[in-house]
Amino acid sequence: MRSTKHLNLAVLHDLDAARGAIEEALAGADPARAPGLRRALSILEASAHSDDDLKIRWARQYLAEAGVPAGDTSAHAIRELRRAVPKLGLAEAVELVTLAAKH
Numbered sequence: 001m002r003s004t005k006h007l008n009l010a011v012l013h014d015l016d017a018a019r020g021a022i023e024e025a026l027a028g029a030d031p032a033r034a035p036g037l038r039r040a041l042s043i044l045e046a047s048a049h050s051d052d053d054l055k056i057r058w059a060r061q062y063l064a065e066a067g068v069p070a071g072d073t074s075a076h077a078i079r080e081l082r083r084a085v086p087k088l089g090l091a092e093a094v095e096l097v098t099l100a101a102k103h
Helices: 016-027 034-047 051-065 075-084 090-102
Strands: none
Touching (some): 075 090
């Protein structure tokens, strides 16, 4: 079975701009504000997820919204994912559904 890092899904991380803004603010922060900015940066870092985690989370969320029960690895679940992403291959959809069911 293929690894999810080879799936033809693009994962967009929108945290880079926020991270940069916090780091910039921290660089010029007065001592009273620095601890709060460091805490904000650590929260942001903790919320970052790998591409694979984001793909699995997306699959679980999409399947739930489509009315597919959690843990369902049926052909219906696979069809729903492929309906969401028409260029998603069969093997990729099967893998995503399987991984989503496990997590």
